[in-house]
Amino acid sequence: EAGVAQSPRYKIIEKRQSVAFWCNPISGHATLYWYQQILGQGPKLLIQFQNNGVVDDSQLPKDRFSAERLKGVDSTLKIQPAKLEDSAVYLCASSLWQNTGELFFGEGSRLTVL
């Protein structure tokens, strides 16, 4: 079974530039999550999708971050414009069941904002 795929693995940009991350979840997983992991901290949820609908985006900085999950499969997370404090690893995860199932994580996309 293929895991959660993310790209790019690494990205370096200047502040105020834009960046986009892509995620392909495990086939059949209805729930998709984007987490932000700043160095030395635990992952923090940015947004959660159930199929192509948003379940929770309360922690998403909506003035600069946006995410979509068209057709309920792949998802894209965009940051525009980027700030220095956005430097982090962006983790995508998917799960089969919303409540009791474990999350399966991709390897992450490491963003460095200079």
Add this chain to the structure above:
Amino acid sequence: AQSVAQPEDQVNVAEGNPLTVKCTYSVSGNPYLFWYVQYPNRGLQFLLKYITGDNLVKGSYGFEAEFNKSQTSFHLKKPSALVSDSALYFCAVRTQTGANNLFFGTGTRLTVIP
């Protein structure tokens, strides 16, 4: 509001000795509890979970965890540590209400000394 505390940033243990990584939680209602491990430059990997039933949960790679409701704890344990167990360990909680997403602790770095 939910929270997860991992009181130790770093745990060192000699190879072959038992190890414990501590976790306490605070949630409304019954918790679903998880442990994940993160190796360098990799995504999080699921180790084990407690949903209901037996308080002692067995997981991957010989790890186990004990759910203690009165102490609101979910400590990760292994009878005999291996050097390959050295990694970053995250405790997480998922509630039965609301969006049911996973809330992570700040992580504990385990180093197993040969």
